[in-house]
Amino acid sequence: MIDIRDRVRCKALHDKIVSAEEAAAFIKPGMNIGASGFTPAGYPKAVPLALAKRMAQDPFKINLWTGASVGKELDGALAAVGGIHKRMPYQTNTDLRNALNSGEVEYYDLHLSESAQLTRYGFLGGKVDVAIVEACAITEEGHIVPTTSLGNTASYVQSADIVIVEVNTTQPLELEGMHDVYVPLDPPHRQPVPIVKVDDRIGTTYIPCGPDKIKYIVPCDITDDVRPFGPIDECSQKMSELIIDFFKHEIKVGRMPKNMLPLQSGVGSVANAVISGFVDSDFTDLEVYTEVIQDGMLDLTDAGKLKFASGTSFSPSPDGLKRLYSNIGVYRQKMMLRPQEIANSPEIARRIGIIAMNTAIEFDIFGHVNSTHIMGSKMMNGIGGSGDFARNAYLTCFFSTSTAKNGAISSIVPMCSHIDHTEHDTDIFVTEMGLADVRGLSPRERARVIINNCAHPDYKPMLLDYLKKGEKATKKAHTPHVIKDALSWHARFIKTGTMKK
């Protein structure tokens, strides 16, 4: 067993250091497990692997609550042995995705900012029975120093009777000091979250816990299961250029300060391309208030363009993680992790005026967005924080390539097959074809701008035809749909494998 005693600074806790198997044996069927972790970063690994091993021999299920997606050692291993009954609030694991799309796992997909408070309110079927938390270290007082994510961990620790801590020796001790832990009181006692600037500090650098609550401490030396990014492709590059040109225009006409407003950028390659676009721009003093800190933010720092970034997880590529760790002394001056309830807080998003940039699976001509479902039924990942930001941002931008599946799918459709963000929450749409600014437009006006600016030429005539038929059928109603044909594009794809006629 790896020696972690130097990281467990509360000596009274040394007796609680056990093997992963011993800790996993404590988990009972039907328990609600609150785990650390947000976008494969900072999640427990050793205990879940031991738990999955136990479940493989003696099958049972637990409910799993995390911050967001976690790596294969948790979601993957438990899904593979059928060990999850209910899962919330977000996932990206293939095995788990298959399980929740086949009736094996019940998935509760919700706004990431709300997940902690809903567990505290007792709305999700009982409380947290056991919190399993990855830590860099345990302080002299028995408090927990988190690793590469903060997520919902502080709330789960607060709510749980029992805490199991995994001390991960691959996580550098320099992470200590990079967290700002703050758990709001619940109504009717809640107070304003006192953040007015991206770098405001309002809490502690550790998760308050105390030695009594900690039942077991388990050593772990498995690294975060972070993923490489693909190279920036031509479409992403084009979208990045379009949005940066648009921002420059907004600054020019006085609708945005010279150094912009705090940026939020979703996870993935388009988001990464957009952030990279800023690296090559003449913007300076950029601020980021987001969920996930990825390679682009490191690039911004290295280019001297980042004033400050706060998020709830560090989830760069494997190369990015190496860069982060090797130069952590510099990055820790510029970056901070907050609980996701604060990183994604509607209150803060609206106050500081975030510019929200997220990816859509599809959007429709009237401005609604599908972020979660393939052809209306199959869950992809989840809404994540996109709703927290889209609803409350200063400016809400959604990105998608104009087509998918080699052109068989148009990402701009007559009506979304699932709606996660409504027409009331969207401002800017970007595809590699162009940018549509729909602020202040009626649905009929929006439809023309979206079709003309964003649709692929193969689908543009079909979309215009749909709009005209709708205007005729409804005598120019506010949202002129031909209801019987509204989802016919998706039905056609399901039947024939293409949305084309």
Added chain:
Amino acid sequence: MIDIRDRVRCKALHDKIVSAEEAAAFIKPGMNIGASGFTPAGYPKAVPLALAKRMAQDPFKINLWTGASVGKELDGALAAVGGIHKRMPYQTNTDLRNALNSGEVEYYDLHLSESAQLTRYGFLGGKVDVAIVEACAITEEGHIVPTTSLGNTASYVQSADIVIVEVNTTQPLELEGMHDVYVPLDPPHRQPVPIVKVDDRIGTTYIPCGPDKIKYIVPCDITDDVRPFGPIDECSQKMSELIIDFFKHEIKVGRMPKNMLPLQSGVGSVANAVISGFVDSDFTDLEVYTEVIQDGMLDLTDAGKLKFASGTSFSPSPDGLKRLYSNIGVYRQKMMLRPQEIANSPEIARRIGIIAMNTAIEFDIFGHVNSTHIMGSKMMNGIGGSGDFARNAYLTCFFSTSTAKNGAISSIVPMCSHIDHTEHDTDIFVTEMGLADVRGLSPRERARVIINNCAHPDYKPMLLDYLKKGEKATKKAHTPHVIKDALSWHARFIKTGTMKK
């Protein structure tokens, strides 16, 4: 002309008192007009009527921005002469509704909490050219004392170059002191809104303006065009009982304090029935943080059950208005009007933990809600504040009778024909058939609870059949839709006049 000089306490302004016609002559084609008014309360009447008269002779259009719906003297009169090009953010007028459903008016339907800030940001096509504001009085310093609503008025006055004030002598002077005017700064300068309790005062009792900005002052003696409520019918009565029983259960299991949390209640007869239900209950010390203060709140006060209510408008029935005015000395101890940006503030709704109760046109088996569109195309009124509250509430409840049009329409459908509130934002559904608590449930689980508890017996087998077919077609995908049939109920209604097969 009515003598209003005693209400214009800034004597330097007496020279600016003119006729409605003279003031209306100042309005130019294409101007953005920011008017006071929220749910036919506190809107200007004399100047709009004069403007409509002028437009009837010499046609031209303006853009009309208000707080929410306004009475026939503004929306009705201008729509009747084709005088509106663009309208936001909410309406309930028949003539205007027809105009925006026939391509004559472009309507921008948005969250009421966002409308003021979007005009300040300059996102809606220019600034406010002229603000037209109904007032009780003008102070010695030239500031404006509003009447029965606050809405977006303070922001429109702040943004406009020119202000026209209608001093309405039918509005009692005792309204002075009942307003709490606070306009937040815009990002990056915005601060926390310092409200932690329903009765917290954070602003001024008047709208800051000053004499220089006021161009004209017009007398008016037309009363607010408030509407009577129907008697509480059996369905509303039943829904009221169901939700109050549910609240009692929540208190019993410790998920809510004994005197509840602040109530928000939409406009209309169901909402009124629910509030009336509290009058006959043993609840005490109730708090209300809502948009519109209606008769039910007067009843709660009279019954000694109301601790405090804040809203953005007084819009009771004609009888209620008489009661309010005749006993205003009592009600003013218990009630306050705020700007709608504050009354509907996501920040406050989440902080104080509002219980949101709103009416749906239809909801679907997976928990999405349509608040705005008839059969997916025709705009009814608008989203209003429902999204502000539904997204951020402690508990989000939607009400609807299980059927409409004598049973030809099921209010519970396979898929909503328009979505204003997504599955991520809904907790409780109530029809006269029963209550569905979908907190923490997956879409497949939700569907069974909603169908079994809320659907009308005529439609229950059809809905269950749809669900089963969806599970078969998608092999139990996360949201098991039969996409080609998802909107077939609406298509059938459009074709045959009924959703029944």
